[in-house]
Amino acid sequence: MTDENETAWLGLDLGTQSVRALAVTADGTVLGRGSAPLGGRREGVRHEQDPGEWWAAVRTACSSALLTRTGVRIGGLAVCGTSGTVLLTDPEGRPTTPALMYDDGRAAGEAAGLRAAGLAVQDTWALPKALWLVREYGGKGRVTHQPDVVTARLVGRPVPTDSSHALKTGYDVERDAWPDIALELPEVVLPGSRLGEVCPAAAEETGIPAGTPVIAGMTDGCAAQIAAGALRHGSWNSVLGTTLVLKGAAPDPVRDPAGVVYNHRAPGGTWLPGGASSVGAGALPADVDPVAMDERAAAFEPSGAVAYPLVSRGERFPFRAPDATALLLGTPADDADRWAALLQGVAFAERLCLDYLHHLGAPLDGPLTFTGGAARSLYWNQLRADILGRPARIPEQTEPALGMAALASHGTTGTLLAEAAEHMVRIRTVVEPRPGRTALFAEPYARLVDELTERGWLPAPVAAHARGRLAGNTATS
Known part of the structure; x- marks a missing residue:
């Protein structure tokens, strides 16, 4: 039964392939959810979407999320969006x-010019792409991030952007x-700031009641960190999907x-440091049964081979090496040993x-949370906890x-x-990590650190620091 006075909070996620809406109470009870697909155009380094599709998908997703409940106040x-869009x-x-x-x-040239001018940007960041858009379309326009388009439609007028997407x-x-x-x-406000209220026209199209407060959001990576409850200082959220993203919370x-973090x-006032690696589950063979291979x-344990399983060329975190390629030291005994090497390599x-x-000097003494698609693997979760030498929380949602x-x-x-x-x-x-398992993986981990250093990818001071923490708890040692 739904309490007639129950309040739900609505979260909207503008992803790459879909828009997702979730109506949830303060205690985590999901009252409704909805989604709608998004298209796009990919050609080489080109990847773009029609912004008009976002609003159409928001209308569908919100209508689905709010359709089955009556008597619930929003x-x-x-709204969150993809970082750098x-x-x-x-x-x-x-x-x-x-x-x-x-x-x-496509804005690599603009990015190079900005770096030459002293700005620390990467080729795919939004700033060089905004310059590319102005040059390519031969005119001016207000720089706008993905969620700003949707919040403007919800409120009925242009609104400030949030500092996270900016x-x-x-x-x-x-x-x-x-x-x-x-x-x-655009004008910039802090995430959590009130942008306005849902206007009557948007209410009619989405089913969200007119007058509902619209709050400035954050990027999808930060949104996932909030969803993991990893906001107390020293807490970290490790998102393992196609690639690996690690984000934490710190007082400063x-x-x-090096600009890696x-x-x-x-x-x-909490700060959310982090970085994105190019290793991850995307390096695993797709034509096998992962449950059977895990078994x-x-x-x-450990594998006869040591892997650094990059999904694509180049690494961004924990070191920056644009020309880095996946490596495999030694010869696996069979396909199961190779699978083991890949799982261990990601860990x-x-x-x-x-x-x-x-x-x-980042604080690491808080809880660690595992999220992302790979967290569905019970074996990989245990293996990662063993190699890291620390417990890991797995949330429901x-x-x-x-x-x-x-x-x-x-x-x-x-x-x-x-x-x-x-x-x-x-x-x-x-x-929980199994007793003795962290020490068991110390030697292959040290081999990998040495190899990364010899190839000139991992700075020597970082390698020395890693060696000094062999077999210990990554939270405090």
Whole structure:
């Protein structure tokens, strides 16, 4: 039965392949969900979407999420999008260009020029892509991030962007300032700020009640971190899907002269440092039964081979090496041993990420959470906990939309974001490392660290720090 006075919070996640909506109560009960597919165009380094599809998908997803419940009040909503996705809009907020997606690589020339001018940007960041759009379409326009298009339609007018999505457009989240550059850049507010209320026209199209508060969101990676409840200082969320992303919470920014780790800012002054690796489950063979292979791989601990399983060329975290390629040291005994080497290799990379963060002085003494598609593998979860030498929490629900529901609750009620997230997040299980297993993997991990150093990819001081933490607990040692 639904309480007639029950309040739900609505989270919207604008992904690459779909829009997802989640209506959830403060205690984590999901009252409704909906989704709608998105198209796109990929050709080589080109990856773009039609921004008009976003609103159509939002209408469908919201209608589905809110269709089955009556008597439920929507207390507020927030929207997340893919980090670095950007387009240009006119003064009324209407798109005037396609949206260049988070991994569109056509602005490499603009990025090189910005780096020469002293700005630390990567080729796929939103700032060089905004310059490319202005040049390519021969005119001006307001730089707009993916969620801004949707929040403008919800409110009925253009709204400020949030500092999380603005980060890769060059916004300095410490100084609260844009770079001095010839672009029409939007006003910026902190995530959790109130942007306005759902207007009557948007209410009619989506089913969201008019007057519902619209709260400034964060990027999808930050949304997933909120959904993992990893917001207390020292907490970390390890998202393992096609690739690996590690994000944590700290009282101060984690300084990294190499630019491998960057920092978002959450409401309340907490900083969210992290980085994205190019290793991950995408390196596993797709034509085998993963459950059966996991069972067979358990006989090879450690494997007879040592892998660094990059999904694609180049590495970004825990070191920057644009020309790095996947490596395999030794010869696996059979396909199960090779599978074991790949699983262990991802966990070694994950450990090296934590060693690098420890080298930079990041706090690591809080809980670690495993999310992402690979967290469905019970065996891999146990293996990772063993190699890292620390427990790992596995939540029931890890959708970025849940993180936006928690942010909507924070922005509307004033509840601390960490508290709102912890109330919504339900931990399914905690995986404890098995005694003696961390030491068992110390020798192959050291071999990998040595090889990465010899190839010139891993800086010697980072390698020395990692060796000094062999076989220990990555949380405190």
